[in-house]
Amino acid sequence: MSRSASNDRLLGLSRLSARAQLGDNAVILASPNQNLPEPTIGCITCFDSDSFASLEILYADILWAECLAADDSDISPQVELTYVGSELRVYKCVLSIDTLPGSKDAATQILARAYRHEMHRKRFLVIINPHGGQGNAENLYNEQCKPLLQAAHVSVDVIKTTYQGHATAIVADLPLSQYDVIVCASGDGIPHEVVNGMRSRKDYVAAFNRWTVAQLPCGSGNAMAASCLGTVRPGAATLALLKAQERRVDLMGVSQAGQPPKLSFLSQTYGVIACSDICTEFLRFMGAVRFDLGVLYQVVRRSKFPCEISIKYACETKEGVSEFYSQRKGENPEDVDVSSKNFQLRFPDVEAPVPEDWTVVDPQVTANLGIFYSGKMPYVADGVQFFPAALPDDGTIDIVVTDARDPFTKTAAYLTRVGSGGHFDFSEVHYAKAEAFRLTPRLRDSVISVDGENFPFQALQVEVLKGVCKTLLKDGEFAETRNL
Numbered sequence: 001m002s003r004s005a006s007n008d009r010l011l012g013l014s015r016l017s018a019r020a021q022l023g024d025n026a027v028i029l030a031s032p033n034q035n036l037p038e039p040t041i042g043c044i045t046c047f048d049s050d051s052f053a054s055l056e057i058l059y060a061d062i063l064w065a066e067c068l069a070a071d072d073s074d075i076s077p078q079v080e081l082t083y084v085g086s087e088l089r090v091y092k093c094v095l096s097i098d099t100l101p102g103s104k105d106a107a108t109q110i111l112a113r114a115y116r117h118e119m120h121r122k123r124f125l126v127i128i129n130p131h132g133g134q135g136n137a138e139n140l141y142n143e144q145c146k147p148l149l150q151a152a153h154v155s156v157d158v159i160k161t162t163y164q165g166h167a168t169a170i171v172a173d174l175p176l177s178q179y180d181v182i183v184c185a186s187g188d189g190i191p192h193e194v195v196n197g198m199r200s201r202k203d204y205v206a207a208f209n210r211w212t213v214a215q216l217p218c219g220s221g222n223a224m225a226a227s228c229l230g231t232v233r234p235g236a237a238t239l240a241l242l243k244a245q246e247r248r249v250d251l252m253g254v255s256q257a258g259q260p261p262k263l264s265f266l267s268q269t270y271g272v273i274a275c276s277d278i279c280t281e282f283l284r285f286m287g288a289v290r291f292d293l294g295v296l297y298q299v300v301r302r303s304k305f306p307c308e309i310s311i312k313y314a315c316e317t318k319e320g321v322s323e324f325y326s327q328r329k330g331e332n333p334e335d336v337d338v339s340s341k342n343f344q345l346r347f348p349d350v351e352a353p354v355p356e357d358w359t360v361v362d363p364q365v366t367a368n369l370g371i372f373y374s375g376k377m378p379y380v381a382d383g384v385q386f387f388p389a390a391l392p393d394d395g396t397i398d399i400v401v402t403d404a405r406d407p408f409t410k411t412a413a414y415l416t417r418v419g420s421g422g423h424f425d426f427s428e429v430h431y432a433k434a435e436a437f438r439l440t441p442r443l444r445d446s447v448i449s450v451d452g453e454n455f456p457f458q459a460l461q462v463e464v465l466k467g468v469c470k471t472l473l474k475d476g477e478f479a480e481t482r483n484l
């Protein structure tokens, strides 16, 4: 039996008798009603006249499809479609699907096209950091992400963190088979905790083979979503996540003397950038602006951050980086399970002498260091492509080094071009790819930041761990960066 008319009114459902057929990329409306109902503002189950004006609803925007039992067996099958329309609101409509190639019913065929990577079948654990994003994370999730996840019928459990380090503890104790995707509704701090929680488990290899880690951008630093889903808008990121392709990415193993080894998924930094992030925590109320102010302050002061850096290069020059990048971009290898070997550190301990085949960065530069920034993902913040040559699982870490002695005008010129990746072109900016590096600070006190978190201020050694973690990438690749 079909749904009753009163039930439809309750849902705000528009029962169109529009006929439609399944195209390659969209459900294409053949003859929409002349008198289209206006969408009801704020209602999540209404008709979006904008999409209908274009006479098609893209599979990329479809969240759900369900066959309605026909009142009359003579008419084409009726399908209730749930989709994302203008302003990322969720809409519903009922269509009569005209021609149906193949034996599967219309809803099954639409869902297969809407979810090429079957994300609608996955079980999600969402970890919300209520403290994240200036205390806004929970609201952002509830208002912008949850309606889309519900409309997509995915199974979702939610846990809120109650203290720093809670996400590590949650993941360390989680039954392995209960979930497929660990979604961090947070900034970059929670994914950092999640991968370390996974690594702390006795069955860590199984955990990295089972769980996919993703971010819904609800924090103040959302580099993971910017890089993997191509947006830091929570609603758009939710849609991108539901349609994304699972892909293995590299992590980095971070070693410091006397500290337990840690995993890093995003970046390590010392100098201007680290200080601008960590040293401006007290300006948290200002949001992202606090970071820009911090950079400006350090650059105007021409602050120096002496250190020693040794690098096991994969590409030492920018020409090498460009060539490597163009050869490897677009590779989309099959997902192969990892073993404990993939997590083993290959290089001598951080306290042992630096291996002979590593290169010592010019001591003139490192005695006057401005920025040291190393990373695995292209975007370190919304619209800031610090590492335009970063690739998901190329087995390398991108490194940027600058000299604080550069004239202010030069420094300002390359820093203002970081948004477009234009800093790569400046001869003053050293950009390389490495398998590993060691950084030994030569200041009494300053900051070392790993994935945006404050780490002990002492020497650190970092090496890449190839393809150990699964995440979700829009179109199976990192967000687009400039041409190199």
Ligand SMILES: Nc1ncnc2c1ncn2[C@@H]1O[C@H](COP(=O)(O)OP(=O)(O)OP(=O)(O)O)[C@@H](O)[C@H]1O
Pocket (backbone or CB within 6 Å): 129, 130, 131, 132, 133, 134, 161, 162, 163, 164, 165, 166, 186, 187, 188, 189, 190, 193, 218, 219, 220, 221, 222, 452, 453
């Ligand atoms: N309930 C809580 N109370 C206080 N801190 C918490 C809580 N839950 C998580 N945290 C900590 O908050 C820190 C920042 O988290 P997250 O990255 O999600 O937010 P953010 O707004 O992007 O912050 P940041 O700007 O510091 O990156 C993490 O170190 C995390 O451990």
